Amino acid sequence: MGASTDDAWGLSFSFDDIVTAVLDDQGVVLCWSQAAADLLGHTAEEIRGSPVWSLLAAPSHGRCQGRPHRAGIPSTGRAMLRHRSGQPIEVAFRVVRLEGSSQGLVLAVPVQHLVMWSEDNAFVRALFAQDQIQVGIHDLDLRTVRTNVTSEAPGGSAPLHGGRLREVLSPQDAEDAESALRRVLDTGVPLIGWEQRVRAPQVSDRQWFLSAFRLEDPPGRPTGVATILTPTAAKERERHRLDLLHEASARIGGSLDVLRTSQDLAEFLVPALGDLVWVELADAVFKGDEPPKLAGAGLWYLRRAAMASATGSVPSVLLQLGMTVPRMPDVPFLRSLRRGETVLTGVREASEQLGPELAPLFVPERGHSVLYSPLFARGLVLGVVVIWRTDRPDPFVEEDRELLAEIASRAALSVDNARRYTREHRAAVALQHRLLPRTTSDIPAVEAAGSYVPAGGGADIGGDWFDVIPLPSLRVALVVGDVVGHGLHATATMGRLRTAVQTLADLELEPDELLTHLDDLVQRLAEEVDPAQRDVVGATCLYALYDPVTRQCAVASAGHPPPVLVRPDGTAQVIEVAPGPPLGVGGMPFEVTSLRLEPGSVLALYTDGLVALGGQDIEAEVSRLANSVAALCDGGGSPCLAGIGRALVSRATEVPPRDDVALLLARTRALPGDSTAAWRFPADPAIVTEAREAVTGQLASWGLDHLTFATELIVSELVTNAIRYAGGPIALRLIRDNVLVCEVSDPSNTQPRLRRARWTDEGGRGLYLVAQLTTRWGSRCSQNGKTIWAEQSLVSPAE
Known part of the structure; x- marks a missing residue:
């Protein structure tokens, strides 16, 4: 048997686990405790008078070695004992000499318990030695029994020995915290990661994560609660980062206009990250085209698109909105931007690389730290966002650079979407304008003026159209129509229908016969599309044929709102036209309504986008339109039809309309x-x-x-x-x-x-x-x- 001399008795332990025995000066057991009997399986009567050596698991190995005591027994060490069943049990022991007696008191504990006590002790000492977290032990009354916080600790936020939580927390916060700790005491359920606001002395309020667990004695009775406060700085930074990204997603990209998107980006970054921000876009992006690929120094073909400042004003010496970025040198940070990298640098480096001529245009007077990030999408540099710190003393750090890179990456997609929409919208508008007639006409039969506003104030081109078709014998056809749906498909359908109407009008057909042929055409168009989309192929149309010789006007409708007539005396009337089916339905006839028009009468033809406003009653809106036309025409003489049309459309489009608006006004003439x-x-x-x-x-x-x-x-x-x-x-x-x-x-x-x-x-x-x-x-x-x-x-x- 061997024995070590490590002094394990300086560690904390539980008295319930200590084995005790009394030996004489020859090492004979005189008595021992119940704990010893429980450990080795021998009662005190059975073991009394036996030498302690008989309890060793390997007596052949000789006497114990260690620090000498009486009878050759070491004063402290470890020994391997044998249980009554023969199972070995290793213990750590210490022999204490009793004053005035030759007897010795042996104290022993199983080594496995000693190891556990040692680890627990090391853990607790290490925990209380931390300065980044705050540890506390509180009694059943929640008074602080022990803590690693001192009054001198910077930002110390735990109550000192004997104190209560209300000494460092606001009343409401203290009440919430004590309620949470009492639940831990009552239920034994630990509290993990509860966010707690702490008022630290001489420091602004701070947020901490509070974790707590109940302390119990060996029988399981609660003796108090242990608390651990960990600062939320890292969590706060991460949450702040996620909040900024979420806010950026919500605020940037809500518009399909590149300038508005750029300004949204600039206004978000101030004050989120910096004090002064500008966004520069490639010239081609403003037009909806792809920017050229950048290579080397020289012209970047950029123009300043947006600016924002924490002070509300931008220094006049800087490059202003709409100005073109001058020729740039081939410097390191510009090469990094071309590769799609976000660059962090200081004012000195930026000024030195730009040079004395360009620095005043790009470096603000109080700027001390700057971030450059390209608006990089699909391998193209759409532009650059630059953010400066001027009034904030803290310079940008790596985390700011990474955050801006992510925001700029998302913003670049929004800018690119706006650019592509601009290109497609420009093409659609060009197509629409090419397909629509001139807005004004002055022919022997009528003086006419038309207006058209796409849905959403220009957000989506549709299929509404109007037309003034001069016919032989000085007659004229007035047409207004509305194709189902929006977008290029509706515009293309509108173009085909307008061409068909002009062709049929040249055949000088009666209005009902013309709409019948047009209805057949729409049915054929529906057969050309995918079967799942046939229900959305259709149109409405109103066709009016006016003869200035006879002053007769014949009107037929294919599911279209009725026209409005304002007579020369100022009275207004909604013409009751038999409503035929919309084009494409088929199988039903169209009826013609004839009326005689006095010279100077104003006829208003329109699409439902002008009267279907906010779910209002259509008939009431048509009546309101008639009164509005009459009021605008009652100006003495012959008011300008174009001006009347603009006034009517502007009233209906104060809020961007959900449907296209087309209006045709015609003032009739009569041949002497x-x-x-x-x-x-x-x-x-x-x-x-x-x-x-x-x-x-x-x-x-x-x-x-x-x-x-x-x-x-x-x-x-x-x-x-x-x-x-x-x-x-x-x-x-x-x-x-x-x-x-x-x-x-x-x-x-x-x-x-x-x-x-x-x-x-x-x-x-x-x-x-x-x-x-x-x-x-x-x-x-x-x-x-x-x-x-x-x-x-x-x-x-x-x-």
Whole structure:
């Protein structure tokens, strides 16, 4: 048996685990404790009188070695004892000589308990030696029994010995903390990571994480509570970082405008990170194009897009908004920016690298620390964000650089999204404007002005359109339509429908017949798209045909809101038009509503985006629109239609509209009675001469003698053809305005056809001559037959 001489008795221990025995000077056991009997399995009676050596697990190894005591027993050390069952038990012991006696008191404890006591003691000593955390032991009344905090400790926030929590906490905080600790005492459930506000002496309020657990004696009765306060600085920094990233995501990128997005970025970074921020973007980005790839020094093609300052003003010596970044030198931090790296540097380094000429433009007077971060997306440098600290004394640190890099990376995606939207929106707007007619028209039948505002105040191009289509015989078609949906698909559909309406209008169809053909076209368009999207292919349309000679206006609607009429006397009326089905439904007829319009009447055609505002009743909004048009037209004389249109649209778009808005205003005109002349003739070849004489006389009275020869030929050919192929009666009409129109009507529906006659043919050259003598000619059908018309310019060829 061997024994060590380590002095383990300086450690804390539990008295319940100590084994005691009394030996005489020869090492014979005189008595021992119940703990010894429990440890080795021998009662005091059984062991009394036995030498202590008999208890050793290996007596052949001789006597114990160690610090000498009586009978060769070391005064302290370790020994391997044998349990009654034969199981060895290692103990640490100490022999204490009793004064005035030859006997010795042996104190022993199992080594495994000693190791545990030693580790516990080392842990507690190390814990109380920490200066970054605050440790406390509190009794059942929550008074501090022990703590590692002294009154001299900087930021000391734990009560000193015998103190209470309310001495260092505000009343509310102390009450919350003591309630939490009492729950730990009552339930035994530990408290982990509870955030606690602590008022430290002479230090601003600090946040700590409080952990607590109950202390118990060996029987398990609570004796107090231990607390550990850990500073939340690291957690606060991480939480602050996450809060900033979250706020950046919420505040940056809400707009699809590159300038607004850049300004949002600048305004967020001040005061979140710095005192002065500016954002520079590539010139191409402002237009929606991709920036050029940067290589080397020289022009970066950047322009200052946004600025923000903690003071609210930017020094005038710095590069201002809208200014172009001058030629830059090839310096290290610019090379890093081109590689997509965020750069942290000081004012001296920045000034030295920029040089004396550029430094005043980019280095603020009180700036002492700066961060540069590229707006890097898809391998392209869209721009640069620069943030300075001028009033804050602390310079930027690595954590700030990493945070700005992440914010700039996210902001770059928002800028790139805005750039791409700008490009697509510009293309869509260009397409839309190319597909829409001129906003104003001034023709013999009407004076017209149109307005169009995309949904969202320009956020999304749609399929609303208006049109003013001059027709033969000075008539005019007024059209307004609304394609279902938004975006380029709706715009493309609108373009196809507008082209179709113009083509059908040139055929001089009646409004109901034209909408029927247009309905068939929309159904064919629906068949071309994916079956899942056929339900969203459709449109509404209002078609009005006005004749300034008869002053008649024929209107037909395909699911469109009714037009508004304001008479010259200022009274307004919503025209009751039979609402046909929207285009694309098919299978239902369209009805025509006819009315006579006085000269100077204003007709308002519009899409539902002008009246479907905020869920209001449509009929009430249409009535309100009629009153608004009447009020704006009641200005004496002939108020400008374009101005009236702008006023009506601006009222409806004070809040960005959720749907497109299209408005067409037309002020009607009437042809004077003396500008027309009409005759009726029977189907007799003899009346050709009479018709020519009538035309000649009328032209002379109008002072258009220079058109007599051509007009006589035209009338001769058209009347002769009508007599030969259609029969009578035959109607002849001349209309004079900015052109001279000659019309010949007959009861036949057979359309004339221009052909090239062979040299052996005796006829077939009449319409060819008409085409050569006129600026244009054509034919239209009616319920009673057809009308062939031909137009001539009033200007003499000699002029």
